[in-house]
Structures are given as structure tokens and as C-alpha cells.
Amino acid sequence: MAPAFSALTLFDVVLCVLIIGVALCSSSVRDLFAATVLLIIYGVFVAIAWVRLGAVDVALAEAAIGAGLTGVLLIGAVARLKITESPAAAVSRWQFAAKVIPASLGLLIASGLAYLVLTVEWRETLQAPVLANLPDTGVLNPVTAVLLNYRAYDTLLETSVLFAALIASWCTTHDDLWGERAGLRQHTRRAGILATFGRFLPPIGLIVGIHIFWAGADKWGGAFQAGTIFAAVWILAIMAGVIDAPNATGRSIRSFAVAGPMFFTFVALTGVLAQSFLIIPVMVAKPLTLAIEACLTLSIAATLMLLVLGAPRRSA
């Protein structure tokens, strides 16, 4: 029926070539800032690829993280590194090895995965049982169901990892700076372009984030995507000097950061009384799942925001 070579195939082929090309450029270019920009462009391409694969939830996460937040994080990191270009003459044997070893490891893993994907017979996937048991989870989005119900273990551990990362980042704070606001003290021109942008965009981002959160229950999106959007507009308002960055000793920011993992753990433990660990009873599945999702969104937003801003520091 469909022609062997359509515009859709052409698009997909060009996209694949570009993804690999940008990835190679990004990892081989000497200028770190160029590598960062290439990584942002890579994020845009990968988001498009996920859309083409029909994985809108992943595409949303990639667009928010890869093309949005990672860029902010890495540009800040590159700016802190004073030496951006390594002198061409200083390529020693060790530097060469430091490139070859990860590259060959990556190649090995990629070819192993490719071998598996191409040789495994896909007689039966988990798709049918996931969809069959969907009514019991309280949500209609199969991805959310997997994340918060079937594989709730993974998600609980993931959010705990995120929280642990935040604590690790707080641990790098210099002693005499503990209790100060996260990151550098931001300052901007009063009523300038940046300040105006930072006053105007966050409400719009808030609505988009709530939309992605709300759609996450039944269609697409979810806690992680919405949390990332909230974190991004929060950071924008802080960078624009409109609101102050929180400090690690603040009680409200701490409860924000811990709300998700804590509520999740609480639900998991009360499940023990009913049946077993981490069981969400069918009767209360919908409100409970939404509540977990809401707490997780808050925690992810606060944690990502604090991680990107980093430990308190004083400008040199």
C-alpha cells in the first residue's frame, strides 16, 4: 500500500544521520562551549525522534530536560571552568587513552544492544497485560501507570536518588556559606529586558506545567515533565532577579524537596497494612496516585531547581 520510500522515511533517515552526526561533533569538538551548544541541539533532535517513535511522554521529558534545563546547567558549568580550550600540543598518550577507552566501551554497549534488539523475537511484550490491568491503576496513561503503579519501586528509588543528589550537592557548600542562598547572588537591571522577561514568562510556564501534569494522568506527560517545567521557570525568575533563590536551611524548601519521596514511602508502608509493601488499593487508586504525582512534581521541581543553582557561593 504505502510507497517503499516516502517523505516520512526520508525524514526519519535524515534525522537519524543528524543525531549521530551531532553526537559525534559534540564529543569530539575541542571548544567546551561549542560542545554544550551541540548537546542542546542534540536534545532537540532526540525529542523529535521520540515524537516520531510515538513516545510523547519521553519526548516531553527530553524537550524539557535535554533542550531546556541541561543547557542552563552546562552553560553555567562551562562558565565556571576558566580553561576552555586545551592547548593542541598537550595531547599526551593518557589523554588519547581517555578518549579511546570510553569511545570503545560505548561502541561495545551500542553494538551489544543492537544485536539484542535485532535478534530477539518479539513474540510477546508486556503491552497487553499493562493495558488489561489499566483500570486498576486509577489512571488512563499507561506510562504513568507503569511509573507509579506497576514499577513504583523504580520511581520511588529514582526520586530518592534525586534527593540524595541534592544532599550531596549541599555537602559541597563551604562551611561559612552554609545558610546562604543557593548559587550566586543574582542581580539584574531594574525593569530591564531580563527582569521583564522573568516577570512575564513564569505564569505562562506555570499554566503549561499544570497542563502537562493534568494531562499526565490520562493522556501524556506527568510528574517528571511538569516538575522540570516548573523548575525551569523557577530558575528563570531567580536568574532574572525577580525572586530570591531559597537557602538550604529554609523549612519550606526542605519540605518541598522531601514531599514526594516521603509521601511515596508513606503510601508504600501503609500498603503493608492492607496487603503488602507498595500496594496501591484499587478503590483509592485514582486519588492516591494523583496525590503521589502532585507531591513528586513539587519535589522534582524544587530538587532540579536547587541542583541547577548549585551550592551557595560567593562571586570572586
Place this chain on the structure above:
Amino acid sequence: MIEAYFFAATVLLMTVAVCLVRVLRGPTRADRMMGAQLAATAGVAILALISPAGSPAMLDVALVLALLGAFAAVAFVKAATIDGAGDPEEESQ
């Protein structure tokens, strides 16, 4: 019509690819940053063009990209100031 959209989207991919030259060559960081700006705008257009072949959910990806695509550039102009936390407009000439 879907075919026409995908052809257009393919050409847009090529325009981003061409701009990689500017990202690699620079010379200034602002020049490289513009490559990311272009990729974000073109990415929004590409996502809008390929969404008729799928679900309306794909437009939400375009929406998120439209919202957050400019943030990296904001981080860039802030990082380019003297103390890394300022505003390019503050610095007196």
C-alpha cells in the same frame, strides 16, 4: 499533504545541519549560542509539521520547546557577565 509536511520538515532539518558550521566555527560564544536558538525555533516548526501524522499530544512537545528553548540563551548571557550572575544591561559602557 502529510508528505508535503514531511518534505518541508526534512528541509528544516537540513537548515539546522548547515548551521552546525556556525556552532563549530564561532568565533564568539554568542555566535555558537545562536545555533541553539535556531535549532529550538526550527525544532518547534518541525514538531508542528510532523504532528498531523500523529496525535495532537505532539503539539505539546512543540509547546514545551517553545517555552524552554530560549532559557539556555538566558543562562548564556548571565554567564557572560563579569561575576557570572549579572545582567548584560547592567554593565555600564
Place this chain on the structure above:
Amino acid sequence: MSVIVTATTILLLLIGVAFFLAGSMGLLRFPDVHARLHALTKADNLGLGFITLALLPQAADVWIASKLVMIWLLTMLAAATVSQLIARSALHEEDVKQEPGP
């Protein structure tokens, strides 16, 4: 009727893609940062505008069509604002002093 719609859509698509091409050409060929910013800001947002127009007649309903317009407006707003910041960031003393101004 539908032939006219199809022809218009294709024409708008071509115009949109042409503006994106112009943006890339400008980014590659213009001599300095500020000239390149002109190309990026003006051409690409206009290209996105024409592509949005081309998609409107094919949109499933009025809400999808409005969403497309919203996405375009949001991109344009963010790009035009941020381009001023990049322009200012790349501005050095000697650039402005050469011209007395009005």
C-alpha cells in the same frame, strides 16, 4: 475549493521553508554577531509564522489551530526578547562609540 486550499498550503510551506533557509544563510554569511542576529530573529520567526499558517487549514479543530498560533506567538516573544539580550551581551564599548547617534 480543496485544490485552492492545497495549493495555498503548499505555497505557504514553501515561503516558510524559504525564510528558514534565509535565516541559516544569514547566520553563515553575515560578517558579524549583530548582523547574524538580525537574520536569526527576523527570518526564523517569520518562517515559523508561515509554517503555522500553512498548518491552520489542516488543523483538526479550532482549538488545535489556536494552539498552533499560541506556540508561534510564544516562540516569537521568547526569541525576540532573548535576541536583545544576546545583542547586548555581544556589545562592546568601541562598537557604539564610533557613531555619535541622534
Place this chain on the structure above:
Amino acid sequence: MGVNLRGTMFALRRFVPFAIFWIILTSNDPGAWLPGLIAAGAATALSLHLLPASRATHVNFRSLASLAPGFLWRSVLGGIDVAWRAFHPRTPLRPTWIRYQVRLPAGGPRVSLGSELSLMPGTLGAGEDGDVMYIHCLDSNQPVLEAIVSEEERIARAIGFDLGGARD
């Protein structure tokens, strides 16, 4: 009471656009009206917190809508202008800088002036220093100064601001 009423009006002027934005995002799904109420309410509260209502933020939507066609037309001209230069074999450019004394109030109005100039033919806003706005021009032969002045006047009219009385 009068203050309360004015406060409510200010809030409503933001709530309604946010609510419309939500309805567009959700394709007018009636099941989404309740979360929409929360979303638009939260956005209004955040917006009033970040940008408290005042004279300067008071935008007349009708005059703003009347600006749109002219602005869109000029941005089309801007795109054509820059596209022509980009494709031209010799890329004809005569770049120059203008230091323009802005008369509009600081904040939103000035940023919109800069944004609109950045989309119009030959001009690119590059921020301010005091009341001086730096504007980069692609071609010194273009009548840019007139274009800048008339754009500023159009924005002033849209927000009901008197340019003449702004400066001493």
C-alpha cells in the same frame, strides 16, 4: 471597597487571558475546567506577585489588537529585507549603531519596543543604558530613525501614555 474593586478588576484582566490559554491547551475539554480554574488562578496570583498591577502594566487589549496587523506586516517586510540580503551574492550590509533616547516608561513597554524593532526591517534592539536604547541597524541608508519614532508612538498610544510629558 473602591480599592478592592480595582484590585479585582486588575486580577480579572489577567485571569481571563490565562483561562483562555488553558482552554486552548486542553482543546476545551469540559473535564479540564476545574483544574483550569486552579491553573488560571495560580497563574494570576503568580503574575500579580511578580508584576504587581500598576498604570504601566495597564494594557488596553483593543488598541493592542489594532496594532497587530501593522506590526505583522512590518515583520514580514523585515523578514523579506533580511532574506534578500542573506541570499544576495555580496550580502549588502552597511551596519551602524543608533543611540536612541527612549521616552516610553521602563519595563514592558520598552522591552516590547525592542522586541518589535528586532522583528522589523533593519533594526535590532540591544538593550538600554539609562534612557538610551542601543539599536543596531543593518543598513545606514534605510530611514530607520523615522521607523523607530513611529513605532514608539504607536506603543505609547496603545498603552495610553503621553510621550510629550515623559521628559523634562
